Amino acid sequence: MLGMAVVFLVLASTLLGVAIADKTIGYCIIGAGPAGIQLGHFLHHSGRDYVIFESNAHAGSFFDRFPRHRQLISLNKRNVRQGRSAEFAFRHDWNSLIDVRRANRTRPVTQRSKELFPKADVLAAYLREFAEEQHENIRYNAKVRKISRQAVPAGSGNASQVFVVKLEGGGRARCREVIAAHGLSAPRKGARAIDGVQWTESYEDMPETGEAFEGKSVMVLGMGNAALETAQELQKYTAEVHLLARPRPLPEGGAGVRLAYQTHYVGDIRAGRTTILDTYLLKSLDVFDFDAMLDNKMVVIPCKGSRRCIWLASIDLCADDTCRERFFEATQNLEFMLLMGRIASQHEPQVRELLERLAPGEEGQGWQLDMAEQLDPKIESFFSKNSYPSTLDPMVYNGSYTWVMVKSGLLRRNAELMDAMADFRMKYAAKHTRYPVDHVVRCFGWTMDTNMLDSSTRPEMVDNGKYPKISDTFEVQGVPGFFAAGTIAHSLDFRKSAGGFIHGFRYTARCLFRFLEEKNFGVAWPERLFRLDRVDEFLTSPVHSETVPWLCERETARSSGVAGLAQLLIDRVNEASAPYQMFEMLGDMVVFEKNSSEKVWIGRYLEDVPLNHFHHRFALSPRLTWTFRYSEAFHGPMVLSMDRVGASDAFKAHLSNFLHPYMAFFPANASKPAREFWFPEDVHTQWHADEITMPFRNFLARVVNDVIDSEAEAELVT
Numbered sequence: 149m150l151g152m153a154v155v156f157l158v159l160a161s162t163l164l165g166v167a168i169a170d171k172t173i174g175y176c177i178i179g180a181g182p183a184g185i186q187l188g189h190f191l192h193h194s195g196r197d198y199v200i201f202e203s204n205a206h207a208g209s210f211f212d213r214f215p216r217h218r219q220l221i222s223l224n225k226r227n228v229r230q231g232r233s234a235e236f237a238f239r240h241d242w243n244s245l246i247d248v249r250r251a252n253r254t255r256p257v258t259q260r261s262k263e264l265f266p267k268a269d270v271l272a273a274y275l276r277e278f279a280e281e282q283h284e285n286i287r288y289n290a291k292v293r294k295i296s297r298q299a300v301p302a303g304s305g306n307a308s309q310v311f312v313v314k315l316e317g318g319g320r321a322r323c324r325e326v327i328a329a330h331g332l333s334a335p336r337k338g339a340r341a342i343d344g345v346q347w348t349e350s351y352e353d354m355p356e357t358g359e360a361f362e363g364k365s366v367m368v369l370g371m372g373n374a375a376l377e378t379a380q381e382l383q384k385y386t387a388e389v390h391l392l393a394r395p396r397p398l399p400e401g402g403a404g405v406r407l408a409y410q411t412h413y414v415g416d417i418r419a420g421r422t423t424i425l426d427t428y429l430l431k432s433l434d435v436f437d438f439d440a441m442l443d444n445k446m447v448v449i450p451c452k453g454s455r456r457c458i459w460l461a462s463i464d465l466c467a468d469d470t471c472r473e474r475f476f477e478a479t480q481n482l483e484f485m486l487l488m489g490r491i492a493s494q495h496e497p498q499v500r501e502l503l504e505r506l507a508p509g510e511e512g513q514g515w516q517l518d519m520a521e522q523l524d525p526k527i528e529s530f531f532s533k534n535s536y537p538s539t540l541d542p543m544v545y546n547g548s549y550t551w552v553m554v555k556s557g558l559l560r561r562n563a564e565l566m567d568a569m570a571d572f573r574m575k576y577a578a579k580h581t582r583y584p585v586d587h588v589v590r591c592f593g594w595t596m597d598t599n600m601l602d603s604s605t606r607p608e609m610v611d612n613g614k615y616p617k618i619s620d621t622f623e624v625q626g627v628p629g630f631f632a633a634g635t636i637a638h639s640l641d642f643r644k645s646a647g648g649f650i651h652g653f654r655y656t657a658r659c660l661f662r663f664l665e666e667k668n669f670g671v672a673w674p675e676r677l678f679r680l681d682r683v684d685e686f687l688t689s690p691v692h693s694e695t696v697p698w699l700c701e702r703e704t705a706r707s708s709g710v711a712g713l714a715q716l717l718i719d720r721v722n723e724a725s726a727p728y729q730m731f732e733m734l735g736d737m738v739v740f741e742k743n744s745s746e747k748v749w750i751g752r753y754l755e756d757v758p759l760n761h762f763h764h765r766f767a768l769s770p771r772l773t774w775t776f777r778y779s780e781a782f783h784g785p786m787v788l789s790m791d792r793v794g795a796s797d798a799f800k801a802h803l804s805n806f807l808h809p810y811m812a813f814f815p816a817n818a819s820k821p822a823r824e825f826w827f828p829e830d831v832h833t834q835w836h837a838d839e840i841t842m843p844f845r846n847f848l849a850r851v852v853n854d855v856i857d858s859e860a861e862a863e864l865v866t
Contacts (some may be wrong), residue, residue: 154727159323159746164380175664176313176323178295178600179330180207180286182650183634183657184751185279186245186328189294192282193248199321200282201313203291208275208710210331211268216354218268219416221373222650226258229832231472239725239833240858242651243271246658254278261828265420266404280417292314295326297627308862309629311756325668326605327660328624329633329773332594332614338369339478341441342444343556343591344448346480349586351378355660358382361587367392367458369446370591371438372528376421378591383423383434390435390580391424393461400784410784432613435580445475447484448588451558451570455584459486459556467555481560485516488552488569489612491575496550499572516559518551552576563638568737596636605630617640622660631664639756645733655726655734659758678713681742683849710852713738713751713796714845717774721809721827722834726756729773731807735759735775739766740855748859749856770855772813779805798839801826811834811844823851 174197177184185207193196204211215221225240237258238244243266244256254277261270276759279286294314300307301534310809311323335352339345351374362385368375374545379389395403399411408416428436444460451457466472467641473481490589491499494516496517501513552572557568595614598606607616607624615636622637624630632639637656638648646652720727720736727735737759739752754762760771779794782805786792794805801808812821825847827835835841 152274156232165700171305171310172310172322172324173197173200175325175327176201176311176321177327177329177633178313179328179422179634179776180288181210181634182208182245182275183330183331183637183653184274184327184329184439185282185286186654186657187329187633187661188282188285189245189248189278192285194661194665200286201290201292201315201321201324202286202288205288206276207279207286208272209602210333211275212274215268215351215374215377216351216356216532217377218356219377220265220271221414221420222256222265222271224264224266226260226262233723234834235723235725239728242272242649244652246654249418271289275318278768290319292600294602295600295605296504296602298382299773300420309467325629325631325664327491327631328596328616329657330597331635332596334595334597334599336590336592336595338476338590338592339424339480340445340476341369342448342483342590343461343480343482344446345590347448348590351375351589351591354378354589358385358592361385363387364586366390366587366589367456367582367585368589368591368600369393369441370593371396371417372591372593373415373418373421375591376417376424378589379424379434380421383427388433388435388585389424389427390437390585392435392446394439395439398784402440403442409789411643412778412783414646414649415643424863437580441759444527447486447556449556450565451566452584454569455586456588457559457566457570457584458581458588459484460579460581461486476672476736479536481557484555486556486559488554488572488581489578490520490551491576493550494550494605499550499552501570502568503552503554503565507554507562510558513555515552517552520549522550536544591730596602596734610639611642615642620758620764621663622656631660633660641730641733645731646729647733650805651729655730655756656758658726658756659734673754673757675755676716678709678716678738678851679755680710680713680749680751680855683710683852710848713753714848716753717811718835718841718844720755722836724755727809728807728833730775731778733758733760733775735773737762737766738772740770740772740852742859749852749859751852767819768816770814770816770858772811772851774809774811776807777810778807779803782806794827796828798828798837798843801840804829806831807833811847813854815854821846 154832155250169757175191177188177198177200177328180200188198188200188646201474220243222242223240224243228240241256241258244258247253254274257266257274260274261267292313293316296312298310298312300310307324309324313321313323313326335350337345338348341610354663355541361382364386365388366382366386368382370391371391375391377394379391396406397407398404406416408418410412414436417729418490424434424436427434440460444462447459449457463475465474465484465486466475467483467485471484493658500517504511507514547670554565554569558702561567564768570584596609598618605627607627609615611615615638616632618637618639619625622633623629624632624783634657635648637653641647647656662673666673708771724736737754739754741752759775763771782794792805794803795801805828809827810823813823814820815822825844827840827844
């Protein structure tokens with residue numbers, strides 16, 4: 149029976165391959181990760197024609213291996229205060245996908261683990277189950293080899309082009325449109341930062357635990373969450389962990405360490421990964437040298453058996469023109485004149501004898517001994533330029549020293565000399581890199597894998613080659629019909645919002661789906677319509693909050709009155725999850741239009757829209773938007789300062805620092821708001837009090853009156 153089942157699966161796969169090859173598929177999605185199956189979920193429940201190509205045996209396979217040390221940094225908040233809606237709770241579930249089914253939904257991650265930051269295996273199992281309903285549309289073990297774009301001969305149909313997806317093993321598919329959802333899957337090798345990169349190890353190849361590093365000295369390179377995660381796991385076992393990186397630009401200016409709680413960007417270093425800051429700053433032998441690689445290239449040379457000797461070399465240490473010309477490239481085996489240490493002059497004869505014995509005939513070429521004075525008392529301005537305590541005589545530092553310099557090429561060729569210099573450095577060098585280490589681990593992150601794209605589909609890359617350049621409808625610029633979903637669509641909000649992570653791109657994937665529905669099937673963006681009349685008095689009637697059904701699409705409906713619009717706005721501000729996670733990028737928009745047949749103003753309420761795109765789309769109409777935002781000045785040390793709270797009551801809401809709702813009204817043809825309204829920052833993220841809702845209703849009344857009065861003014865001018 150088992151043999152028959154295997155034969156059946158092989159036959160089914162073969163027949164599916166034949167079917168794919170013989171037809172043009174509506175959408176070909178690359179990758180059955182969370183973004184691919186989220187987009188597929190929307191297409192599946194709309195009855196669209198699509199296929200997902202997944203190179204591995206099941207969905208969500210990325211999380212079978214990553215993060216390497218298995219703990220997620222995505223929040224799994226299982227409980228919120230009683231009485232709040234499921235939509236509100238979804239704001240704090242960072243791992244589950246949007247599920248449009250009213251019954252038989254996949255059990256969310258919040259019901260699978262009690263850990264605030266679950267193990268990756270929990271997420272992997274969830275994604276496999278979520279994808280089960282799409283099994284007929286997913287081709288597993290189908291690795292894409294090449295994607296190309298071909299013109300369609302005139303008279304062959306409506307399309308002017310088609311994409312051809314070629315698979316390893318000879319299969320192929322014709323697709324009207326392609327969506328890349330395969331994430332950031334190409335590791336950065338770090339060859340530009342490291343000379344001797346072949347002597348390092350990659351994060352991708354690290355074991356899940358640090359047991360194999362018992363008693364070892366390890367250098368970890370990088371300053372993202374992968375590097376901090378690796379250091380944290382290794383610290384349980386190692387003698388020392390040294391983390392080296394380059395500083396990053398900070399929102400408040402300057403450069404340094406970007407901590408997520410200070411930048412509001414979840415891709416920056418998370419608090420749960422910062423154990424090495426404790427062990428470094430509380431003097432426990434570990435090192436956190438975040439600016440070591442700012443202007444330096446790391447030189448790695450094997451020494452003392454399987455160990456690694458490390459130097460941080462600036463361009464000034466280049467020994468020839470080739471090194472200077474290619475210092476900032478990925479070229480390996482450049483020639484540097486490396487410092488072994490500075491010795492007192494009386495030790496020079498012994499060192500010279502050692503070098504002449506191990507590297508005869510290399511003096512002046514492969515190695516050199518340079519005399520130098522630590523201080524120069526002849527410089528009269530020395531004491532004025534350097535501040536010393538009155539009890540310290542700076543002349544105690546004066547004396548003659550010899551700099552022992554050896555070329556990197558000679559050390560690579562001469563293992564005996566290298567081992568001798570390793571011992572020499574441990575005694576005479578002063579830098580913290582003077583001791584050999586057992587392992588050097590690269591944690592430099594990933595970029596989009598473009599190897600599968602030929603010249604007709606390869607995009608322009610942005611953000612240091614990490615993401616494809618895309619339009620605000622997620623279409624790859626210069627390649628019509630080719631779209632990005634998930635992490636690789638993060639270029640639109642990189643370092644601004646959460647679009648690189650599940651709790652952000654589940655919403656941008658829905659936006660992409662809605663754009664495709666509009667373009668290909670004429671399905672309008674979901675909206676609610678409100679008939680609007682001029683408000684002669686303030687909207688003092690109460691606004692009652694209603695629970696929003698969990699993740700259900702709002703159908704087009706018709707309500708009457710500004711009060712109904714006010715109620716929906718308050719409901720959304722208090723419940724909506726998309727603007728909360730994709731702050732400043734996604735929000736709601738009310739487009740004001742005159743109904744020509746009934747001669748009345750209508751407010752079209754559009755939810756979870758990409759604000760930038762919709763501002764351009766409806767630039768000729770008056771419009772009201774709202775989203776969440778932080779104060780522009782709320783970052784860095786200020787987030788934990790005495791001034792962290794900007795608004796303690798509703799009457800100073802415009803001074804709010806923490807995440808808060810913000811509304812803006814734009815007249816027709818205006819790119820800047822004519823009216824603005826702020827809700828005060830609130831740790832409970834709930835805005836029901838009269839002192840908040842009454843000013844809001846008054847604001848909305850003025851907006852509606854502005855819209856209606858603008859027509860009268862236009863007629864008067866005419």
